[in-house]
Amino acid sequence: MNLLRKMPPKLKYSEEQMSLALNAVKQGMPVATAAKTFKVPRTTLLDKKTGRTPINRKMGPPSVLSLLEEEILVNWIFLMTQKHQPTKEQVLDSVQLIIKQEKRKSPFTDGRPGKKWFASFLKRNPQVTSRIAQNLTPARESVTEEKLRRWFQEIHEYLRSENLLDVTKDPTRVFNADESAFFLQPKGEKVLAKKGAKSIYIAGTNDDKENLTVLVTANGQGDFAPPMIIFKYERIPAHIAAGVNKEWGLGRSETGWMCGSTFFEYITNVFVPWLDRNTITRPILLFIDGHVSHMTYNLSQYCKQNQIEIIALYPNSTHLIQPMDVAVFKLLKTYWKKSCKTISH
Missing domain, CATH: 3.30.420.10 (Ribonuclease H-like superfamily/Ribonuclease H)
Known part of the structure; x- marks a missing residue:
């Protein structure tokens, strides 16, 4: 009789997932529930909760932003949704400024991350995906009185909440x-011309x-x-x-x-x-x-x-x-x- 049990496949998870699970546990959620909710190993979560293993876990190559920096960026995005509609460009501009101000090395051209980093950022922070991916039509006709x-x-309520x-x-x-x-x-102004004339010109420069x-x-x-x-x-x-x-x-x-x-x-x-x-x-x-x-x-x-x-x-x-x-x-x-x-x- 074979008493050896087949080991379950290793569960892949992000540092952000583990951080969210730990926060949920600190707020009273059972370890088993948090592990299932955020798809992280229950035993690993328990070890980190009790201090048997370090909270920070390195996975893959080092990231440009730290876990804390990404958490701050996510919180900023949520704040901006009350006054703005955060866009991909705003997030990338913010990361670029952080990299330049900290004189941090990065694989990005001119310190500005691209599509690959942004896609990974959304995967690490699924709670912001729907808001960031939301697009608004550029047509002015879409603006209605309602x-x-x-x-x-919405702005009135926000201002009221902030006194x-x-x-x-x-x-x-x-x-x-x-x-x-x-x-x-x-652009040229209207000029007088013979009725029916097809080509009317006004003196200009190469700087038009x-x-x-x-x-x-x-x-x-x-x-x-x-x-x-x-x-x-x-x-x-x-x-x-x-x-x-x-x-x-x-x-x-x-x-x-x-x-x-x-x-x-x-x-x-x-x-x-x-x-x-x-x-x-x-x-x-x-x-x-x-x-x-x-x-x-x-x-x-x-x-x-x-x-x-x-x-x-x-x-x-x-x-x-x-x-x-x-x-x-x-x-x-x-x-x-x-x-x-x-x-x-």
Whole structure:
């Protein structure tokens, strides 16, 4: 009679699964239930609970972020869902900034993880999969009155829970920031021509597709903070930098558009110093465009320390509820076109 029992297959599990199981046990869940729920070995979980084996378990090659760092990142994502819709790009921007600030070695190009890392991150943290993978249609037609009213209600409830409703009653403490492209060669104006003429031209330059990105910030009282101009340069030419107001922000990016790092620079080097100089009462609210991925974990921490509550407007609704887009940029671009025309002549 064969008394040897066949050993069960070794159960594969992630460090995150074990961490979640341990937390559940600490909160009163039975070891057997936690092991089954999070799919980890019961005996291993019991050993870690009693201290017979170390809690941290290395599995495979070392990860870029520690278990604690990933846990912090997950908690940040959950927090952002109350004010934003966290995107893949925001998560990758956050990891990239952590790697650069810590001067940490990584296998990623320029310290920025890619699809493979992101997929593994979701597997290690299945509780965030559905929220992160959620996509919103870019069609403006999808924005309805019902959706906007629901968004207003959700933000109202969030502000109430954070004791921030009183801030909305003070226009000096409610800010809106938005960015827009200003073309160096704006589109041609309407001109007079003979009826039936097929080709009408206006003098232009080779810069018809080149543009500057300008970030403008103001509060409900109409006070404007210094803006930021983003150039598509690896290094901003000295003569350009010298011609810009010293209080303004100057940034650069590969695309010429605002990104996570340039927005962080604006908030830390331009906006907060302006708030301090003007003795603006904190906390404040800062509403930004809902579809732009400027928010990172690093910025969230900095804003928390400086009592700045950043909230994203409902995506694809800037033509309806974005103050800068509705009331400022249209007039500003009208004068920009006139100035460009005057200079070109």
